[in-house]
Amino acid sequence: MITVSINGEPRQFLQALSIAALIEEMGLTGKRIALERNGEIAPRSSFATQQLADGDKLEIVVAVGGG
Amino acid sequence: MNDKLIIAGKSYNSRLLVGTGKYKDFTETRAALDASGAEIVTVAIRRTNLGQNANEPNLLDSVPMSKFTYLPNTAGCYTADDAVRTLRLARELLDGHSLVKLEVLGDPQSLYPNVIETIAAAKTLVAEGFQVMVYTSDDPIVAKQLEDIGCVAVMPLASLIGSGMGILNPWNLQLIMERLQVPVIVDAGVGTASDAAIAMELGCAGVLMNTAIAGAQNPVLMASAMKKGVEAGREAYLAGRMPKKLYSASPSSPTAGIIGSVRS
Numbered sequence: 001m002i003t004v005s006i007n008g009e010p011r012q013f014l015q016a017l018s019i020a021a022l023i024e025e026m027g028l029t030g031k032r033i034a035l036e037r038n039g040e041i042a043p044r045s046s047f048a049t050q051q052l053a054d055g056d057k058l059e060i061v062v063a064v065g066g067g
Numbered sequence: 068m069n070d071k072l073i074i075a076g077k078s079y080n081s082r083l084l085v086g087t088g089k090y091k092d093f094t095e096t097r098a099a100l101d102a103s104g105a106e107i108v109t110v111a112i113r114r115t116n117l118g119q120n121a122n123e124p125n126l127l128d129s130v131p132m133s134k135f136t137y138l139p140n141t142a143g144c145y146t147a148d149d150a151v152r153t154l155r156l157a158r159e160l161l162d163g164h165s166l167v168k169l170e171v172l173g174d175p176q177s178l179y180p181n182v183i184e185t186i187a188a189a190k191t192l193v194a195e196g197f198q199v200m201v202y203t204s205d206d207p208i209v210a211k212q213l214e215d216i217g218c219v220a221v222m223p224l225a226s227l228i229g230s231g232m233g234i235l236n237p238w239n240l241q242l243i244m245e246r247l248q249v250p251v252i253v254d255a256g257v258g259t260a261s262d263a264a265i266a267m268e269l270g271c272a273g274v275l276m277n278t279a280i281a282g283a284q285n286p287v288l289m290a291s292a293m294k295k296g297v298e299a300g301r302e303a304y305l306a307g308r309m310p311k312k313l314y315s316a317s318p319s320s321p322t323a324g325i326i327g328s329v330r331s
Contacts, residue, residue, distance in 0.1 A: 007114040026117065032127060033115055034160035036152065041159050059114065061156050065096060065126055066111025066142050067086025067228075067277025 002054040013052075020047040028060070035060050070305065072273050074250055075166060075198040075219040077136075079106045082267065083297045084138070084252065086277025090286065093129035099280055100130060102290035109138045109168055109277070112157045137161055138200065140168040145181065147171060147188035154192060167192070168222075170202035178228040178255075182209045186216065193217040202254050205239040207246055214247050221247055222254035222275060225266060229278040231258030234265050244270050260289075260296030267300025268308070 003012050004022075013022075019042055023029055035042045036059040042050055052058075071078035085105040090096040100108060108130060116123070139157035141150035154167045171188055173181040180203050192199050193216055200220040201213050210221045223243055226232035233256060234240070244251050250272035257263050257276045266274050274297055283289035 007117060009117065028115065031115075032125075032160060034112075034156040036156055039152065041155050043159065059152075059156070061112050061153075061160060062115045063110045063126055063137070063139065063157075063160060064113045065087040065090060065093075066113075066140055067088045067109055067281075 002052065002056075004052050004054075005057045007058070007060060016051050016053065018048055019050045019052060022052060022058075023047060026060075031062070033060050033062055070301065072250065074107075074200070079136075080104075081106045081294075081297075082273040082301055083263070083294055084109070084273055084275040085280060085290070085293075086275070087126060087130060088277050089281035093124050093126060095286060096126075097129045099286045099290040100135065102287045102294065103280065104294045105135075107136045107138050109140045109275070111142050112139055112153050112160065132161070136166065137164060138166060138168045139164070141170050141188075142172075144171055145173070145184070147184040147191065150184070150188040151191050151195075154197060155195075158197070165196060166198045166200070166219075168200050168202065169218075180204050180224070182206065185209075186212060189213055189216045189218055200252070205236055205243065207239060207242040210243040210251070211246050214249050218249065220250045220252055220272070222252045224255040225253045225262065226256030228255040229282075230256055231279060231282070232256055233258050233262040234269070237265070237269055240266070240269055240271065257293075260292040263293050263296035264300035264303070267297055268303050270304055273297070 001012055002016055003010050038057050072082045081104045083103055083105050084107040085103050086109045087096050141153045144150040144153055150169055150171050169188055171181050171184040173179045182204055185203055189199055189201055199218045200222055201218045202222045203209055203213060205223040213221050225234045252273040252275055253266040253271050254275040257274055257279045263274045280286050280290045280293060
């Protein structure tokens with residue numbers, strides 16, 4: 001069991017998983033998003049290979065209307 | 068008339084830059100953008116909704132990046148660190164797009180810029196290859212420092228964000244324009260079309276606004292008015308206004324040949 005903070009909310013997963021698997025699980029596959037892991041940008045090209053670890057802090061963002 | 072706005076080597080026909088926030092829906096957003104003629108549009112970067120709204124409408128569908136130049140902003144950031152992280156995410160999100168709007172705010176009541184944090188963030192972002200258009204106060208010394216750091220446009224406020232109070236200190240804006248080579252764009256405070264025209268008549272390179280359009284009773288019509296205000300102000304600036312003659316009138320019609328006058 002690992003706990004990962006996603007956009008400030010703790011989420012538990014039964015086992016370690018890749019960023020790509022997490023994105024699929026959250027229904028975000030194919031969406032235009034950007035992801036920061038522990039303060040560093042995780043490039044989209046690395047989603048399949050980066051394995052999440054217990055205690056990771058993720059920020060997942062999109063573009064919204066703003067001035 | 069060949070009068071382009073050039074930012075970081077790229078030229079734009081419109082000198083009106085607009086935000087995409089506070090509209091009723093994305094259809095209204097797009098209609099207002101089209102009426103404004105704006106080519107550069109600001110967007111915010113926010114956490115994605117973790118709920119199950121898989122098919123909720125998306126800004127990118129209504130305001131496609133193929134038609135508009137996105138200017139991701141750091142609205143809501145109060146530290147240089149948060150602003151830098153936000154724009155790194157924006158660059159990743161928008162496929163390496165490096166033109167950004169930096170704003171670091173001082174407090175939530177005034178939304179007045181924190182220029183110390185702004186300068187710190189600008190240094191980091193320029194070093195990382197971002198093309199930084201920077202929101203700042205109307206302090207001419209700070210504006211010059213931001214240019215020296217390498218910002219591609221300096222964007223002083225005309226009055227507080229979302230206040231619609233208009234151009235409160237034209238003298239400071241002029242001091243900034245006298246000192247800077249990069250485009251000076253009024254960002255924030257414009258309330259109506261005449262405000263936009265005044266900014267342009269002062270010699271500003273452009274005007275950036277959001278609430279003045281989105282907060283109007285009819286946003287699409289106001290967007291059209293703003294387009295005309297910016298164009299009218301720009302043309303008046305280029306034309307060069309007549310000098311003001313205090314307390315001395317000058318008739319527009321010939322003074323000779325008036326009936327009933329005595330010929331000398």
